[in-house]
Amino acid sequence: MAELVFFSGTMDCGKSTLALQMDHNHAARGRQGMIFTRNDRAGAATISSRLGLRADAVEAGDDFDFQAYVVQLLSAGGKVDYLICDEAQFFSADQIDQLARIVDELGIDVFTFGITTDFRTRLFPGSQRLIELADRVEVLQVEALCWCGARATHNARTVGGVMVVEGAQVVVGDVTVREDEIGYEVLCRRHHRRRLTAATARAAVLSPDVLPFEG
Numbered sequence: 001m002a003e004l005v006f007f008s009g010t011m012d013c014g015k016s017t018l019a020l021q022m023d024h025n026h027a028a029r030g031r032q033g034m035i036f037t038r039n040d041r042a043g044a045a046t047i048s049s050r051l052g053l054r055a056d057a058v059e060a061g062d063d064f065d066f067q068a069y070v071v072q073l074l075s076a077g078g079k080v081d082y083l084i085c086d087e088a089q090f091f092s093a094d095q096i097d098q099l100a101r102i103v104d105e106l107g108i109d110v111f112t113f114g115i116t117t118d119f120r121t122r123l124f125p126g127s128q129r130l131i132e133l134a135d136r137v138e139v140l141q142v143e144a145l146c147w148c149g150a151r152a153t154h155n156a157r158t159v160g161g162v163m164v165v166e167g168a169q170v171v172v173g174d175v176t177v178r179e180d181e182i183g184y185e186v187l188c189r190r191h192h193r194r195r196l197t198a199a200t201a202r203a204a205v206l207s208p209d210v211l212p213f214e215g
């Protein structure tokens, strides 16, 4: 039976790598797949992993209709056994409903990959709908780590290493950026709540205010 699966985790935990591995494994067994994404850091119509893998993909923008796209492909004599959908947090709730219909009505497996929550710990619309509709939600086993060594569970947005809590929900970016750029850092909940990033924790340790008292 075809499935709608949501592979989720923080940023930088290996989701795109797994997406490309799954595509490889299914294709190696003769299954025909299609890859979709939205707003990948490497540019439009691309899926990229920090491990260096990269592949062409279909960019699923605002007006993209998954159901219409797949039906048209099948009507033209194409074969589709599975869909890989990366950065699924950016898809709209309607687009996730289309993916569920593709699974149920066309018997095509849909494997989606994305972060669940934004820099303010709020669910992205696409992730919320996936949690509501998916047959399975799988949390990635490779743990991204907070600077303190605990499992990272939340995504912080940073400017110059300092966590910010204001701004648009969608700002494409990476976990390694220049000082002046908007970036991201994964943190455990405790440190996300206290807005304590690696840089601010380091600064606190170095501050003369917290040096041990002499005598």
Ligand SMILES: Nc1ncnc2c1ncn2[C@@H]1O[C@H](COP(=O)(O)OP(=O)(O)O)[C@@H](O)[C@H]1O
Pocket (backbone or CB within 6 Å): 009, 010, 011, 012, 013, 014, 015, 016, 017, 018, 048, 049, 050, 051, 142, 144
């Ligand atoms: N130089 C490296 N050597 C080994 N593993 C790396 C290296 N760079 C990145 N990675 C791995 O790649 C993961 C990020 O993979 P990626 O698929 O880009 O993540 P995601 O899509 O979840 O943001 C990191 O968590 C790390 O495990």
Ligand SMILES: Cc1cn([C@H]2C[C@H](O)[C@@H](COP(=O)(O)O)O2)c(=O)[nH]c1=O
Pocket (backbone or CB within 6 Å): 010, 011, 012, 015, 016, 039, 040, 041, 114, 115, 117, 118, 119, 120, 155, 156, 157, 169, 170, 171, 172, 173, 174, 184
């Ligand atoms: C937390 C958060 C992230 N984003 C963006 C930043 C990246 O472009 C992607 C996540 O990509 P990854 O492959 O999982 O690293 O999402 C955002 O727009 N808003 C946020 O709050």
